[in-house]
Amino acid sequence: DAGITQSPRYKITETGRQVxxxxxxxxxxxxxxxxxxxxxxxxxxxxxxAAADITDKGEVPDGYVVSRSKTENFPLTLESATRSxxxxxxxASSDGGRAINEQFFGPGTRLTVL
Amino acid sequence: xxxxTQLGSHVSVSEGALVLLRCNYSSSVPPYLxxxxxxxxxxxxxxxxxxxxxxxxxxxNGFEAExxxxxxxxxxxxxxxxxxxxxxxxxxxxxxxxxNKLIFGAGxxxxxxx
Numbered sequence: 001d002a003g004i005t006q007s008p009r010y011k012i013t014e015t016g017r018q019v020x021x022x023x024x025x026x027x028x029x030x031x032x033x034x035x036x037x038x039x040x041x042x043x044x045x046x047x048x049x050a051a052a053d054i055t056d057k058g059e060v061p062d063g064y065v066v067s068r069s070k071t072e073n074f075p076l077t078l079e080s081a082t083r084s085x086x087x088x089x090x091x092a093s094s095d096g097g098r099a100i101n102e103q104f105f106g107p108g109t110r111l112t113v114l
Numbered sequence: 115x116x117x118x119t120q121l122g123s124h125v126s127v128s129e130g131a132l133v134l135l136r137c138n139y140s141s142s143v144p145p146y147l148x149x150x151x152x153x154x155x156x157x158x159x160x161x162x163x164x165x166x167x168x169x170x171x172x173x174x175n176g177f178e179a180e181x182x183x184x185x186x187x188x189x190x191x192x193x194x195x196x197x198x199x200x201x202x203x204x205x206x207x208x209x210x211x212x213x214n215k216l217i218f219g220a221g222x223x224x225x226x227x228x
Contacts, residue, residue: 004157031214040123042204042218043158058215090157097214100146100165105157 002026006091006106013081014114021076021109023091031094032074033058033103034066036087043090049074050097081113116141118207120219128227133177133192135222137205140186147188148206148216149179158204164188175199200226 004025013019023032030051035043035058045058047066055066063085065077074093078085088110092103121136139145146165150158162173169181175198179190188205202223206216 035218040220042118042120042220043216044218045215048215092158094214100163100208101214102148102160102163103214103216105150105159107155107157 004091004093004104004106006089006109008109009107010110012112012114015082016080019078019081019111021078021089021091021111023074023076023106025072025074025091025093025104025106027093027095027104028071029093029095029104030071031097031101032068033092033094034064034074034076035090035092036060036085037090037108038087046076046089078111081111083113085111086113087111116145116207116217118205118217118219120203120205120222122222123220124223124225126225126227127195129197130194133190133195133199133224135190135203135205135224137179137188137190137219138186139188139205139207141207146208147179147181148208149173149177149188149190150204150206150218151175152202152204152221154201161190161203195224195226197226197228200224 007022033048034046049055049068091106094101094103117140119138148163149161164181205219
């Protein structure tokens with residue numbers, strides 16, 4: 001499928017388990033982002049990547065790990081899930097790093113940590 | 115530090131009425147400003163963006179926004195609401211000359227009644 005996809009769309013896990021959320025884009029965009037969406041907070045940036053093998057922290061990175069071995073993929077891992085990580089996670093991409101560049105968003109993954 | 119404030123977490127209008135969603139920003143340098151829309155169970159979609167070319171920006175689906183530097187505002191309007199406009203709307207800011215990091219407001223949920 002063309003565009004940006006996320007999997008799974010829904011995930012329920014337990015406290016302490018490792019969870020990986022997948023993000024794949026077909027545009028060859030250089031920049032990719034992970035956000036979490038929580039009521040009353042809008043979207044907050046977790047991590048971003050400027051290119052393969054280049055990643056950096058955003059506003060709320062604690063408890064998360066990312067990697068980017070290929071341009072098209074940007075997985076987000078919760079190494080030991082906590083209830084506070086229950087959220088909706090969005091992946092986004094853009095074809096440049098300038099502030100003017102539009103970000104394109106995936107459909108989101110709704111994660112519940114019990 | 116940049117920030118975005120959206121006044122009113124919920125706005126309700128009648129079909130055919132004016133839509134006004136408020137956004138105020140704080141930025142130390144001239145910003146780029148964005149409005150995104152999120153339909154239920156979907157990712158975010160760009161409505162419009164301000165890039166300093168014109169203070170009145172027209173977007174998709176009949177929406178427009180006006181940048182007012184003196185008021186540090188970027189309010190979103192639509193003359194006549196449709197039922198299909200019911201969604202959540204996010205205002206976001208990115209600094210000119212800076213990296214492509216978006217700072218989002220908390221969002222405004224728009225309800226449209228017959």
